[in-house]
Structure formats: C-alpha cells, structure tokens
Amino acid sequence: xxSQAARLKVSDMGGVSLVEFADRKILDxxxxxxxxxxLAVVVDKQSAGNLLLSFKNVEHLSSAALGMLITLKKKVEExxxxxxxxxxxxxxxxxxKITRLNKIFDIHPSQEKARASFQES
Amino acid sequence: xxxxxxxxxxxxxxAAKKPEELILREVVANxxxxxxxxxxxxxxxxxxxxxxxxxxxxxxxxxILVRYRVTHEAVxxxxxxxxxxxxxxxxxxxxxxxxxxxxxxxxxxLMRAYLDEVEFGGSGNCVRMVKFxx
Numbered sequence: 001x002x003s004q005a006a007r008l009k010v011s012d013m014g015g016v017s018l019v020e021f022a023d024r025k026i027l028d029x030x031x032x033x034x035x036x037x038x039l040a041v042v043v044d045k046q047s048a049g050n051l052l053l054s055f056k057n058v059e060h061l062s063s064a065a066l067g068m069l070i071t072l073k074k075k076v077e078e079x080x081x082x083x084x085x086x087x088x089x090x091x092x093x094x095x096x097k098i099t100r101l102n103k104i105f106d107i108h109p110s111q112e113k114a115r116a117s118f119q120e121s
Numbered sequence: 122x123x124x125x126x127x128x129x130x131x132x133x134x135x136a137a138k139k140p141e142e143l144i145l146r147e148v149v150a151n152x153x154x155x156x157x158x159x160x161x162x163x164x165x166x167x168x169x170x171x172x173x174x175x176x177x178x179x180x181x182x183x184x185i186l187v188r189y190r191v192t193h194e195a196v197x198x199x200x201x202x203x204x205x206x207x208x209x210x211x212x213x214x215x216x217x218x219x220x221x222x223x224x225x226x227x228x229x230x231l232m233r234a235y236l237d238e239v240e241f242g243g244s245g246n247c248v249r250m251v252k253f254x255x
Contacts, residue, residue: 030135062166062228063167063231066227070223071224100216101221103221
C-alpha cells in the first residue's frame with residue numbers, strides 16, 4: 001500500500017518503509033525542510049523502523065540534503081531501526097564519496113539488493 | 122574580453138534562484154558538458170545558501186550580489202553577502218572523526234571539490250569560483 005505525501009512516496013514492504021523522492025533536485029532549504037518533516041512522520045509511525053530511501057528520481061543533492069540524511073540516520077537508529085540508501089546515480093554517489101559519507105551510510109545499487117540485505121542481517 | 126554581468130537579489134532563497142537560472146542558461150549555451158553543469162549548479166547552490174544563512178543571517182533586509190562571466194573557456198562567479206565574513210581555514214574538515222556525523226559544514230568542501238578555483242575575498246564575505254571548460 002503506497003501513500004503519497006507532497007514530496008515523498010512511501011510504500012510498506014513487509015517491515016521496511018520504502019521512500020521515494022518526488023523531487024529530482026534536493027537542493028534548497030525549504031524543499032529539504034519539508035522532506036525532513038515528512039520523513040519524521042514516516043519514522044514516528046514505525047515501531048522499530050527499517051527505512052529504505054531510493055534516490056532513483058534524484059539528479060541533484062546539496063550539502064544541506066546530506067545533513068538531513070545524517071539527522072534522519074540518527075533518528076532511525078534511536079528507534080533501533082536501520083536506514084539504507086539505494087539507486088544513487090554516479091554523480092550523486094560522487095558527492096557521498098567526496099564527503100566520505102559513503103562510509104557511514106549503508107548504500108546499495110538497487111532497491112532489490114537493499115531489501116535483501118535487510119533480510120540477511 | 123566579455124564583461125562581468127551583475128545581479129543583486131534580496132536575501133531570499135527563492136529570489137536567489139534567478140541568478141542561478143541565468144548562469145546555467147549561459148553554461149548550457151556555451152556547450153559545457155553535463156558534469157560541468159552539475160558542478161556549477163551544486164557550487165552555486167552552496168555559495169548562495171552560505172551567503173543567505175551564514176553571511177546575511179537570514180535577514181530579509183540584506184542582499185546577495187552575484188557577478189558572473191561565462192565564456193567558452195571558463196565560468197567565473199562571485200557571490201557576495203553583507204555579512205562580516207569568516208576565515209575559511211577555521212572551518213573544520215567534515216570528513217574527520219568527530220565531525221563526520223555532524224549535519225553541517227560540507228558546503229565549502231563540495232565547492233572546492235567540484236570547481237577548479239575557489240577563493241574567499243574581502244573579509245571572507247565574497248567567494249570567487251571558477252570552472253574551466255575542458
């Protein structure tokens with residue numbers, strides 16, 4: 001069952017919330033603030049939330065968006081959940097590599113591989 | 122030699138989209154590749170956000186000045202705010218332990234990574250950025 005928020009599409013995949021972004025550009029602070037609020041609602045609804053963020057529609061990402069992801073990771077882990085990222089295009093993956101955030105985020109090439117890794121661990 | 126163009130916008134992130142649009146239009150028209158356009162857009166976004174938030178302290182009464190020149194050889198951009206400036210050397214390295222899980226402090230690093238030249242002038246309230254067309 002998928003629900004459509006203004007900036008996110010959220011689907012339940014058997015204990016894992018799959019979140020897809022409606023925006024192709026996650027750059028400015030207003031957009032990021034709204035995404036952050038919608039993500040907080042998703043996390044709050046979960047009892048022990050596992051969250052998968054798919055970036056398949058995303059073409060641009062700013063440092064403020066990276067900050068939002070770090071805050072989200074902490075929030076998910078406070079609830080004993082796990083956050084995974086998937087479908088990051090090469091240009092955006094380079095942003096993660098430059099900032100070395102690829103070392104602290106669990107990043108998978110596809111939704112399928114990310115979903116499988118939730119079951120493995 | 123082509124002259125610099127200048128645009129001053131109110132200290133408002135929506136208003137600051139205007140110079141970004143104008144510059145990117147010229148970047149595309151001058152035949153820069155997709156990766157270069159990505160880099161310029163990202164760096165501009167970071168510079169303008171820094172000017173809005175850290176320089177002008179979100180004060181709607183202040184302004185952001187953007188000067189730019191786009192040629193086939195290079196894109197040169199200067200973003201200035203009305204703040205007191207800062208010392209870029211005092212900004213901690215966000216990749217170091219103790220800083221990597223902080224949500225802020227990566228804008229300057231990304232600007233330096235994606236552009237060929239990044240210099241801070243004035244009292245630190247003006248950033249000059251260059252991307253060469255390769």
